[in-house]
Amino acid sequence: MIEQQGSVVGVETGFATIRIGAVAGCPACDAGNGCGAGVFGRLLRRRPLLLRLTNGLDVQPGQLVTVGIPEHVFLQLVLKLYLVPLLAGLAGAAIGHHLAGRGFAHPAILDTAALIGAVSLGGLALWLARFAANEPNEDRKVTLLRVVPVTFVPAGCSPPGTSCG
DSSP, rough: EEEEEEEEEEETTTOOOEEEEESOOOHHTTTTSSSSSSHHHHHOOOOOOOEEEEEEOOTHHHHHHHHEOOOHHHHHIIIIIHHHHHHHHHHHHHHHHHHTTTTTTTTHHHHHHHHHHHHHHHHHHHHHHHHTTSOOGGGGGGGEEEEEEOOOOOOOOOOOTTTOO
């Protein structure tokens, strides 16, 4: 299960609205010690995501919660949203290059045809994959896993487990 923390922003009968903040990268990347994904995450500045989930834990607004999605669902979405458009783009480039090359075209025309084919077929595959990924499916359900316990530390004290003088 892939887990992410969020906060409850609203509650309706049987449902809770959870806000998942935009994740820039892992803590190492955010600190400048990792692979650099945090830099790209800050450049893209994704908006927070709002999820409407079944409120099986009777959560209340303001609480921190953990939500999860099964790993196999995550892998299916990654393949559908990244691998399929990539392969379609490569196929489009090959088709465009082949069609333009039938008349012994100039190399610039071959490259342009390959680019148009790649963008067209890759873009179409991405659009179709994103459309299909938004279809509701019970197997792909993000679930509310647990409420995150909040530890109270009085101002001026050390972290829990140490003495507070």
